[in-house]
Amino acid sequence: MTQRIQVALGQVRPVLGDVGKNVDKHLEWMEEARRRGADVVVFPELGLTGYQVMDLTLEVARPLSHPDITRLVRESRGIDVVFSFVEESEAHLFHIASVYASGGDIRAVHRKVYLPTYGMFDEGRYLAAGSGFHTFQSRLGQTGMLICEDAWHVSSPYLLALGGATCLVLPSASPARNVMEQGDFGSQAFWRQLLQVYAQLFGVYIVFVNRVGFEDGVSFFGGSGVVSPLGEWVYEAPSIEEGLYTAEIDPGVIRRARYGTPMLRDERADLVWRALGRLVDGGWRG
Template structure:
């Protein structure tokens, strides 16, 4: 196994409600990623559907065995693919889901657990909350998935890393809010600081795939990137434009970071277990 992996991040601008067009874009970026020698390519949250779906949710929802989803899974025969869409379950519940596909198979499905329903966000009105936080094995290592708002709740990276994750994939559809100047957004600054903190605190690589473009006047800024376990950005995409970002990641950096700063090793789960039953949520 090579210690160095090449990871591609597809910072795309999905067309709202147009699964066919977005599917074509996905396959184009998958081919580009393979040409760049990438072992993994990561797409943003709801890259197949667009974000501000509202009543389009029923139209764009796909089951895991849908031919559109199967076409991307089949494309993972020689490159691992992280992609996101509205998943319809057998019970006809609807989730914002992200799939990790490898060698032509679905390896893992994460259903977004934290649905923002405040300010400009109204997700819980249209989709269902996921309820599981589980890492998965990918390329002989353990990884975890968080979809956008999931990463704004420290329970998610904590649970994933305490279960063995050494890499965190974060597909997102984060708009640019609190504009400071032409290339600086409050949300961009927050994401950068948050992901750097997680990378250092838990000793992991973090892959952030945020979309770009406009929907109903909402601007999605991009700013995707890869952070190393020392908190440094290995690679960063630009703001406002589509881009295929390619980064080379040395998985041995996790070993080094967790030895020199053993914060995760020294976590005391028994303290959590002792106090959580007594927390009053009312």
């Protein structure tokens, strides 16, 4: 795949608990992204529901077959879309999920594996954890999805890279914390550095889309963007400001990066497998 891909970053401000209104905004922005010539538009974590759902979970949760979800999937005939919501399974488990839709069909669903339940976060109290990571083919190439906290565990992008991913899509709802002297946020600086390392280490593009707005006194910093396999921010959206921003992915950069820094080529998955087996069995020493 050599053709460059235009990606739209939907840095929205969701309305907490109003799924219908958020769906309408997603559809409006999808149409605008089409007009701008985007191939794919990505929205943030829980963009259809708002983040602090807590006791609203039963009200906002939707199965994949719900009309609110099928409306968005149906509109993916003209542009691929990644959107996120609280998904209710047939067994009535509630997951933070991201859907990749294309051509009017669902191509992939990722359910957030790592639920932060510490400090200001309480996801594990209301929601169920996903069971793993997988890759799939999309306009972005071989693609893997993460959701926010998933990326704070190095095994997540590692497994997707070993699974063949050349692009990681990362919807997020990360708060603005620790204001720094230059007006930046400590949480934002951490994300920026973390994603640069991952992109360069694994030779992948990373599409990071973080929400903005306030909920229950919590501010979300935005700062969405695209990081290249060279560890460079191809584009970084403004902090705090709601908006639809566009960036370009050049698959040729993946080829050059992986040739120049062949970390994946030299990776010893067999060694990792044996070491993890020893750790699980409690026999690491010796």
